[in-house]
Amino acid sequence: MQERSFAPIYDCGSAMRPLLSEDEISNFATDFIGFKDIAYNIYSSLKVGKQRIYYALFLSEMKNENCNKAMMRMLPYIDMQEINAIVNETEFLSEQRKVFYKQFLEFRYEKILLPVYKKLLRYRERK
Numbered sequence: 001m002q003e004r005s006f007a008p009i010y011d012c013g014s015a016m017r018p019l020l021s022e023d024e025i026s027n028f029a030t031d032f033i034g035f036k037d038i039a040y041n042i043y044s045s046l047k048v049g050k051q052r053i054y055y056a057l058f059l060s061e062m063k064n065e066n067c068n069k070a071m072m073r074m075l076p077y078i079d080m081q082e083i084n085a086i087v088n089e090t091e092f093l094s095e096q097r098k099v100f101y102k103q104f105l106e107f108r109y110e111k112i113l114l115p116v117y118k119k120l121l122r123y124r125e126r127k
Contacts, residue, residue, distance in 0.1 A: 015042050015055075016101065025100045039107045059116045068120055075117040080109060 017038060028035040042055045062068055087093070087101050 016104070020100075022094060022096060025096055028100065035103075036107070039104050040111060056112045059112060060119075062116065062120065062123070071113070071117055072120055072124075075113060078109065078113070080106060 028038070040056055044053045044055060044058075046053055048058070058064070059067065059071070083105055084102050087098050087105075090098070093101070
């Protein structure tokens with residue numbers, strides 16, 4: 001059996017919305033527009049110039065070659081089933097929060113990361 005371990009990440013994790021209450025999470029089950037807004041419109045503490053970046057926009061513009069290279073290197077290794085298993089095995093999360101996190105991460109993968117990856121693949125095929 002393969003062992004999993006966490007990598008040291010120096011981040012506060014706010015992009016996962018850990019401060020949402022169970023009631024707020026429950027509301028997103030029926031509010032797709034609200035869910036999409038918090039899942040897609042994520043801004044970073046990183047800045048380009050003096051502007052904080054929005055992850056989806058920054059990635060989709062494909063202007064940062066280092067970021068593009070990282071996307072090409074990392075995306076093939078993202079295993080959503082494995083990520084879901086990690087979420088499911090996290091003992092201190094409520095079942096509702098587990099469902100929310102899995103949907104949240106799936107949405108970001110499908111709507112932000114995968115489209116950019118596919119765009120990069122098409123771009124590289126034309127070179």
